[in-house]
Amino acid sequence: MPSIISISGVTKTYATGFKALKEINLDIERGEIFALLGPNGAGKTTLISIVCGIVNRSSGTVSVDGHDISRDYRAARSLIGLVPQELTIDAFESVWATVNYSRGLFGKPANHAFVEKVLRDLSLWDKKDAKAITLSGGMKRRLMIAKALSHEPRVLFLDEPTAGVDVELRQDMWAMVRRLREDGVTIILTTHYIEEAEAMADRVGVINRGEIVLVEDKVQLMRTLGRKRLLLELRSPLAIIPETLSRYTLELSPDGDRLTYTYDNQSERPGVASLLRDLETCGIQFRDIDTQNSSLEEIFVNLVRKGA
Amino acid sequence: MNLRAVWAIYRMEMARAFRTVLQSIVSPVISTSLYFVVFGSAIGSRITEIDGISYGAFIVPGLIMLSLLTQSISNASFAIYFPKFVGSIYELLSAPVSYLEIIIAYVGGAATKSIILGLIILGTASLFVPLTIEHPFWMLSFLVLTSVTFSLFGFIIGIWAKSFEQLQLVPLLIITPLTFLGGSFYSIDMLPGTWRTVTLFNPVLYLVSGFRWSFYGKSDVSIGISLGMTVVFLLICIAIVAWIFRTGYRLRN
Numbered sequence: 385m386p387s388i389i390s391i392s393g394v395t396k397t398y399a400t401g402f403k404a405l406k407e408i409n410l411d412i413e414r415g416e417i418f419a420l421l422g423p424n425g426a427g428k429t430t431l432i433s434i435v436c437g438i439v440n441r442s443s444g445t446v447s448v449d450g451h452d453i454s455r456d457y458r459a460a461r462s463l464i465g466l467v468p469q470e471l472t473i474d475a476f477e478s479v480w481a482t483v484n485y486s487r488g489l490f491g492k493p494a495n496h497a498f499v500e501k502v503l504r505d506l507s508l509w510d511k512k513d514a515k516a517i518t519l520s521g522g523m524k525r526r527l528m529i530a531k532a533l534s535h536e537p538r539v540l541f542l543d544e545p546t547a548g549v550d551v552e553l554r555q556d557m558w559a560m561v562r563r564l565r566e567d568g569v570t571i572i573l574t575t576h577y578i579e580e581a582e583a584m585a586d587r588v589g590v591i592n593r594g595e596i597v598l599v600e601d602k603v604q605l606m607r608t609l610g611r612k613r614l615l616l617e618l619r620s621p622l623a624i625i626p627e628t629l630s631r632y633t634l635e636l637s638p639d640g641d642r643l644t645y646t647y648d649n650q651s652e653r654p655g656v657a658s659l660l661r662d663l664e665t666c667g668i669q670f671r672d673i674d675t676q677n678s679s680l681e682e683i684f685v686n687l688v689r690k691g692a
Numbered sequence: 693m694n695l696r697a698v699w700a701i702y703r704m705e706m707a708r709a710f711r712t713v714l715q716s717i718v719s720p721v722i723s724t725s726l727y728f729v730v731f732g733s734a735i736g737s738r739i740t741e742i743d744g745i746s747y748g749a750f751i752v753p754g755l756i757m758l759s760l761l762t763q764s765i766s767n768a769s770f771a772i773y774f775p776k777f778v779g780s781i782y783e784l785l786s787a788p789v790s791y792l793e794i795i796i797a798y799v800g801g802a803a804t805k806s807i808i809l810g811l812i813i814l815g816t817a818s819l820f821v822p823l824t825i826e827h828p829f830w831m832l833s834f835l836v837l838t839s840v841t842f843s844l845f846g847f848i849i850g851i852w853a854k855s856f857e858q859l860q861l862v863p864l865l866i867i868t869p870l871t872f873l874g875g876s877f878y879s880i881d882m883l884p885g886t887w888r889t890v891t892l893f894n895p896v897l898y899l900v901s902g903f904r905w906s907f908y909g910k911s912d913v914s915i916g917i918s919l920g921m922t923v924v925f926l927l928i929c930i931a932i933v934a935w936i937f938r939t940g941y942r943l944r945n
Binding site: 433436437438439440457458459460461462464466468470472473474475476477481484485486487488489490491492493531 | 699
């Protein structure tokens with residue numbers, strides 16, 4: 385099946401001459417959760433804004449479910465729901481009025497039963513007559529999501545959805561994202577909480593300085609770029625790593641109690657067995673042993689550093 | 693045409709007016725009444741008639757125009773500036789709405805408020821002075837045309853403005869002086885020759901004059917010119933708006 389969003393050769397140069405995006409090519413598959421990672425100012429929000437029609441691109445083409453976002457903007461935009469990073473709501477409107485307004489704005493006929501369901505799902509029903517200004521930060525965030533879902537989008541953009549959000553809301557939100565995915569909604573999210581991308585995403589894209597550095601299946605990415613660590617709790621502290629072990633990338637904890645060996649888990653010869661043999665030869669004994677996979681965060685930091 | 697979107701925006705704008713009914717309707721009515729007390733009674737006691745019309749009645753069309761102009765501009769400019777200021781404009785820009793629909797909804801909302809306001813002021817004025825409306829059709833036409841034109845102008849200011857200060861700048865520094873100097877409270881025949889010529893460059897003169905003609909059949913300049921000038925200003929506003937939307941000026945850049 386063709387991708388639901390197809391971004392081809394998109395660039396954005398602001399009037400100041402700043403190149404926010406340099407030749408972006410990206411396809412988002414139907415029904416997936418795609419996490420777009422990148423440091424601040426990498427171009428994440430600019431890219432989302434272009435797809436959603438908020439910012440004009442300098443060149444390139446974007447299509448949503450086969451509809452060009454310029455020529456056929458009505459069809460393209462009516463498929464998209466956007467939850468922006470900032471809490472930007474008309475403060476003086478009631479929850480009920482503003483969510484129904486959003487539905488009307490996207491050309492959908494009034495459907496109070498559906499809007500009620502959205503509000504109930506987001507635990508906002510009790511607040512339906514409250515003015516946006518009286519809501520707490522977390523409630524405002526829920527309201528932004530309700531507005532985005534009010535017109536039954538097929539693609540949902542969540543720009544930093546959990547920034548400054550408490551644990552309960554964060555969990556609610558991820559439960560909601562999973563439910564939406566089950567209904568076939570494609571979700572594109574940007575986040576600073578990389579562990580969330582790690583937990584939620586099917587695929588991960590990394591953007592840095594306006595360029596897509598990498599797009600990869602998450603599991604695959606963690607397998608290929610991930611590194612493993614072997615942690616050895618020593619029986620007695622070690623003052624210095626013996627010269628005979630210099631061919632291993634070893635790290636000794638400051639108190640000398642723990643030795644960490646980092647290795648490439650794709651490698652044919654990761655060197656674990658030989659290390660253990662060599663340790664024995666040196667008379668270094670350990671009381672416990674553990675292995676860890678590197679997190680997506682470490683992979684991300686390495687990628688961004690490499691690009692810098 | 694996404695009529696549901698036009699209706700949603702229009703209804704939201706009207707709801708805002710009713711929510712701020714004191715600011716939107718009551719305060720202009722109070723200030724108009726004050727004009728009557730100050731201009732109508734204080735000055736009117738010295739100037740009894742202009743062109744055979746009592747001074748109190750003479751200033752009514754000018755007063756309505758003054759409110760219509762300032763309110764159309766402030767309603768429309770605020771309506772589009774506020775979402776820009778708080779950031780909620782993202783929703784409008786990401787919606788499947790054409791520029792034409794945005795204009796119809798926002799300008800329609802602002803113009804409706806101005807027309808309601810104009811009629812309320814007219815009603816208030818009729819409590820103070822006896823009014824005759826010789827050409828009701830043209831009176832309503834000028835009311836609508838002026839409201840739409842200046843709401844469009846306000847919309848342009850709202851998009852152009854980058855701060856609340858700029859939002860106030862044009863109405864305060866340009867529109868209010870032009871309205872006061874546009875024959876709202878006097879006939880331009882009362883001015884010395886040079887100033888009379890200068891006044892002819894003031895576009896507001898043509899609005900006030902045409903509007904007054906629809907009431908009393910008398911005007912400073914001919915009705916054709918009045919109508920023509922109003923339409924020209926409307927067309928200029930439409931051209932600027934078309935350019936703004938074609939380039940995404942201060943909206944999508």
